[in-house]
Amino acid sequence: MALYLGIDGGGTGCRAAVADASGRILGLGQAGPANIASDPDSAAANILQALDIALKAAGGGTIHAAGLGLAGANAAGAPDRLRAALPFEHVAIVTDAITAIKGALGPDDGIVAALGTGSVFASQIGGTIRQIGGRGLVLGDEASGAWIGRALLAQTLRAVDGFTHFTPLLQGVLQEHGSPDAIVARSLTSRPADFATLAPRVAKSSDPAAAAIMAQATKDTAEAIALLQPFNSLPVTFLGGLGPAFAARLHHLAQRPAKGTALDGALLLARQAA
Amino acid sequence: MALYLGIDGGGTGCRAAVADASGRILGLGQAGPANIASDPDSAAANILQALDIALKAAGGGTIHAAGLGLAGANAAGAPDRLRAALPFEHVAIVTDAITAIKGALGPDDGIVAALGTGSVFASQIGGTIRQIGGRGLVLGDEASGAWIGRALLAQTLRAVDGFTHFTPLLQGVLQEHGSPDAIVARSLTSRPADFATLAPRVAKSSDPAAAAIMAQATKDTAEAIALLQPFNSLPVTFLGGLGPAFAARLHHLAQRPAKGTALDGALLLARQAA
Numbered sequence: 001m002a003l004y005l006g007i008d009g010g011g012t013g014c015r016a017a018v019a020d021a022s023g024r025i026l027g028l029g030q031a032g033p034a035n036i037a038s039d040p041d042s043a044a045a046n047i048l049q050a051l052d053i054a055l056k057a058a059g060g061g062t063i064h065a066a067g068l069g070l071a072g073a074n075a076a077g078a079p080d081r082l083r084a085a086l087p088f089e090h091v092a093i094v095t096d097a098i099t100a101i102k103g104a105l106g107p108d109d110g111i112v113a114a115l116g117t118g119s120v121f122a123s124q125i126g127g128t129i130r131q132i133g134g135r136g137l138v139l140g141d142e143a144s145g146a147w148i149g150r151a152l153l154a155q156t157l158r159a160v161d162g163f164t165h166f167t168p169l170l171q172g173v174l175q176e177h178g179s180p181d182a183i184v185a186r187s188l189t190s191r192p193a194d195f196a197t198l199a200p201r202v203a204k205s206s207d208p209a210a211a212a213i214m215a216q217a218t219k220d221t222a223e224a225i226a227l228l229q230p231f232n233s234l235p236v237t238f239l240g241g242l243g244p245a246f247a248a249r250l251h252h253l254a255q256r257p258a259k260g261t262a263l264d265g266a267l268l269l270a271r272q273a274a
Numbered sequence: 275m276a277l278y279l280g281i282d283g284g285g286t287g288c289r290a291a292v293a294d295a296s297g298r299i300l301g302l303g304q305a306g307p308a309n310i311a312s313d314p315d316s317a318a319a320n321i322l323q324a325l326d327i328a329l330k331a332a333g334g335g336t337i338h339a340a341g342l343g344l345a346g347a348n349a350a351g352a353p354d355r356l357r358a359a360l361p362f363e364h365v366a367i368v369t370d371a372i373t374a375i376k377g378a379l380g381p382d383d384g385i386v387a388a389l390g391t392g393s394v395f396a397s398q399i400g401g402t403i404r405q406i407g408g409r410g411l412v413l414g415d416e417a418s419g420a421w422i423g424r425a426l427l428a429q430t431l432r433a434v435d436g437f438t439h440f441t442p443l444l445q446g447v448l449q450e451h452g453s454p455d456a457i458v459a460r461s462l463t464s465r466p467a468d469f470a471t472l473a474p475r476v477a478k479s480s481d482p483a484a485a486a487i488m489a490q491a492t493k494d495t496a497e498a499i500a501l502l503q504p505f506n507s508l509p510v511t512f513l514g515g516l517g518p519a520f521a522a523r524l525h526h527l528a529q530r531p532a533k534g535t536a537l538d539g540a541l542l543l544a545r546q547a548a
Contacts, residue, residue, distance in 0.1 A: 074455050132435035135454070138461040139428040154413040161406035162501055180409070181348050187412040227436055 002064035006266030009034025009070040016050035017263050018058040029053030036082050037072025044085045065090035067269025069099025092273035103265030104237045104258040116240030117196040119144035123228040137192045143217035145196030151213045152198050169207035203245040218249045276338035280540030283308025284345040284370050290324035291537050292332040303327030310356050311346025318359045339364035341543025343373025366547035377539030378511045378532040390514030391470040393418035397502040411466045417491035419470030425487045426472050443481035477519040492523045
């Protein structure tokens with residue numbers, strides 16, 4: 001029996017699913033991080049370990065084709081190095097964003113707005129995916145959790161300087177840090193995930209400063225979605241930890257829940273690769 | 275004879291001046307970097323070395339009071355640690371931004387807009403300095419060279435995604451990097467000074483994308499200056515590598531050239547500390 005492998009791998013961990021030709025999942029596995037750009041060797045080892053667990057759970061067999069959605073797959077050369085280390089006949093390697101989109105939409109036309117620590121937007125029309133955004137916090141990732149958290153700290157400093165009024169939320173942020181210099185010091189060592197820890201309280205808050213940040217983020221999200229709409233006709237699927245917050249703010253758009261996970265998207269990719 | 279020491283120290287080097295009570299400079303010295311937050315031990319050693327050279331050039335003597343403008347002086351605890359290592363009776367330690375402001379204005383009322391790799395704005399009224407901005411690129415430094423260079427890369431990626439039109443400048447930036455992913459990769463390792471290397475071509479260019487970036491930067495600069503103006507009455511002194519570019523764009527403001535350098539400001543601080 002021909003088996004198919006799907007891998008969903010990111011900076012925190014890697015999941016594997018082994019399925020039959022109909023898409024029925026026979027076994028699941030899990031292992032450590034799989035960012036093939038920042039640490040290709042341990043990514044390959046973790047992918048093979050997750051596969052091993054999933055294949056045992058499935059009762060063994062041979063992988064006919066594999067679909068892998070991996071953080072860092074957009075880095076030049078990274079997918080080729082990994083492909084050489086994998087013993088499968090058919091291998092497709094894409095970013096974890098692509099498998100998330102494929103999983104969310106299946107084969108259907110639609111738009112995905114993924115808003116977690118980072119942000120990325122995509123349309124799928126007739127099987128062709130167009131992706132925008134997802135450039136990282138330094139140059140983009142508008143409306144992402146990291147972007148929202150960084151904006152909260154920046155607005156706090158702008159209130160200290162008198163560019164904007166202090167609100168209870170900004171006053172609270174300043175008090176928690178102790179001083180403006182402590183906020184600056186934090187910014188110098190914070191990774192996107194650190195900034196993103198501040199996002200849920202901004203998304204939930206009715207404070208005027210939070211409302212202003214979320215209004216800008218919602219505008220940026222709407223602009224990205226509009227850019228992907230061919231005729232304002234495709235439903236939007238919101239993904240990620242902040243997905244529900246933006247789905248509620250953009251309730252006037254036609255929306256559709258996700259069909260499946262990134263792991264489902266990876267399995268779909270595997271069947272397409274075969 | 276009572277001698278006064280001025281120190282201007284930053285991330286690339288440290289300069290010392292020894293002067294008499296009238297402010298006449300008797301000797302100059304120079305040594306390595308003096309960021310007292312990131313490397314306090316070598317900062318102290320470099321300051322003492324620069325002093326040693328300046329004091330020898332002055333023909334020897336005893337320092338009565340010292341004024342030091344140092345990068346990192348706003349980090350909690352850093353000035354106290356350095357003060358303990360310096361053998362002077364009167365010591366004043368401030369950031370290098372403060373000595374730049376003091377040097378530029380002398381004892382006069384005025385406003386300083388310092389636009390180099392970073393950006394900082396200040397007013398001096400009746401000897402009291404109020405400083406805004408200067409929070410670093412992650413959370414602020416609007417209109418700085420680093421901010422402008424980063425904006426150029428971000429706009430190039432927004433043109434790739436279709437959020438904005440490609441212009442000859444943005445097309446050129448993309449071609450120089452080879453791919454959008456290469457621009458993202460650069461952003462992950464670039465320090466503010468790296469981004470700032472792109473700023474002069476933006477400031478000089480008549481390309482529409484450059485004009486839009488400079489228009490936003492000029493708006494931010496004007497807003498910071500307006501916030502510091504008590505009654506629109508104080509002349510503005512522009513400092514830093516991008517100072518002339520913004521002075522030209524804000525030619526309707528009353529302006530005044532700098533009276534002196536940051537080293538002059540440090541000597542003024544030393545006399546005030548005595």
